[in-house]
Amino acid sequence: MNVWTVPPAALAALAQRLEPGVRWRHVLAPYTTYRIGGPADLFLVATRAEEVVTALQAAHALGVPCRLIGGASNLLIADAGVAGLVIKLSMSGVRFIEDPGGPERVIVVAAAGCQLASLARQCARRGLAGLVWASNVPGSVGAAVVNNAGAFGGCMADVLVRALVVDPQGQARYYTPAELAMEYRSTRLKAGALQGAVLEAELALTRADPRELEQQLAQVRERRRQSQPSGFSAGSMFTNPPGDAAGRLIEAAGLKGYRCGDAQISPQHANFFLNLGAATAREVYALMRVAQDAVYRQTGIWLRPEVQLVGRWTPAELAALAAPGGAP
Numbered sequence: 001m002n003v004w005t006v007p008p009a010a011l012a013a014l015a016q017r018l019e020p021g022v023r024w025r026h027v028l029a030p031y032t033t034y035r036i037g038g039p040a041d042l043f044l045v046a047t048r049a050e051e052v053v054t055a056l057q058a059a060h061a062l063g064v065p066c067r068l069i070g071g072a073s074n075l076l077i078a079d080a081g082v083a084g085l086v087i088k089l090s091m092s093g094v095r096f097i098e099d100p101g102g103p104e105r106v107i108v109v110a111a112a113g114c115q116l117a118s119l120a121r122q123c124a125r126r127g128l129a130g131l132v133w134a135s136n137v138p139g140s141v142g143a144a145v146v147n148n149a150g151a152f153g154g155c156m157a158d159v160l161v162r163a164l165v166v167d168p169q170g171q172a173r174y175y176t177p178a179e180l181a182m183e184y185r186s187t188r189l190k191a192g193a194l195q196g197a198v199l200e201a202e203l204a205l206t207r208a209d210p211r212e213l214e215q216q217l218a219q220v221r222e223r224r225r226q227s228q229p230s231g232f233s234a235g236s237m238f239t240n241p242p243g244d245a246a247g248r249l250i251e252a253a254g255l256k257g258y259r260c261g262d263a264q265i266s267p268q269h270a271n272f273f274l275n276l277g278a279a280t281a282r283e284v285y286a287l288m289r290v291a292q293d294a295v296y297r298q299t300g301i302w303l304r305p306e307v308q309l310v311g312r313w314t315p316a317e318l319a320a321l322a323a324p325g326g327a328p
């Protein structure tokens with residue numbers, strides 16, 4: 001939602017309903033893997049599902065926009081911050097349930113705030129296969145459902161049985177992968193066609209030899225180490241266009257290592273845009289536009305952002321990213 005200002009009276013009323021945990025004008029950069037982003041008008045860390053439901057309902061009733069975050073590892077938060085309420089979902093807890101459908105399957109029920117990577121490693125240690133690809137993917141289980149996160153040929157849609165989603169009115173129900181329309185790095189939740197918070201995810205994993213899974217974890221770790229740069233980033237900046245790789249296209253446009261201020265296209269992997277220390281969101285945005293235009297000139301392909309722009313971006317800025325020819 002691209003809102004710039006929220007009536008102060010509505011914010012004050014919401015803050016009163018969310019006391020004592022709520023914080024005013026709280027800077028978001030430290031919560032993000034990019035270390036970039038201005039303040040949220042109101043900020044709440046939710047450690048229980050009930051807190052999320054209450055906050056969503058209250059914000060909805062008062063007309064205050066609400067943005068959910070997990071690990072904020074896929075976001076570019078505006079320097080001018082985020083209007084309204086930002087809720088960081090930090091609910092934890094995992095349950096393992098024998099699947100009545102067959103002894104070889106186990107249902108793993110994970111709260112939305114669980115770290116996906118540590119859940120994946122925990123499952124592998126228990127001899128449960130299906131999440132090895134996720135063992136180094138940052139962020140939360142809830143957002144992994146929202147984004148249909150994936151790597152090395154696997155993705156959430158492969159293992160998700162159903163996700164519990166609560167809507168802004170406080171109604172919760174389960175959604176199957178088909179109902180969420182899970183596609184490559186996209187779902188109805190990410191597209192905004194379905195609004196609400198993922199509270200927990202049920203995953204079907206299969207029994208396997210823990211030693212074999214341990215070897216696979218090591219292979220995934222090594223592939224990551226070789227291919228992905230360290231440093232502050234939000235992962236892949238653009239989705240891969242059909243049949244090609246965004247990183248290859250940006251590299252072919254001669255942009256590896258290109259800088260705008262303290263933001264740099266990684267010299268190692270051109271689809272990773274790094275914050276070298278003091279980059280602003282505006283600098284990263286400028287790099288995105290440079291890459292889109294250069295690749296478009298060379299190939300006619302328009303790179304689509306995988307990283308989501310959140311907060312006080314202008315409609316012109318967002319339009320310029322969405323399609324060629326709309327630069328502000």
Ligand SMILES: Cc1cc2nc3c(=O)[nH]c(=O)nc-3n(C[C@H](O)[C@H](O)[C@H](O)COP(=O)(O)OP(=O)(O)OC[C@H]3O[C@@H](n4cnc5c(N)ncnc54)[C@H](O)[C@@H]3O)c2cc1C
Binds near residue numbers: 068075138142233
């Ligand atoms: C170094 C690095 C490597 C990465 N590698 C990969 C990779 O291999 N594969 C991959 O898919 N991604 C990768 N990513 C991107 C990122 O890890 C994933 O997109 C991840 O799923 C985001 O999780 P998050 O908790 O950080 O979500 P956030 O960035 O906090 O949020 C992402 C979106 O989900 C929404 N959201 C968050 N939580 C909820 C919830 N509980 N309910 C409803 N909406 C919610 C947010 O509003 C936002 O729209 C990488 C990122 C980094 C920094």
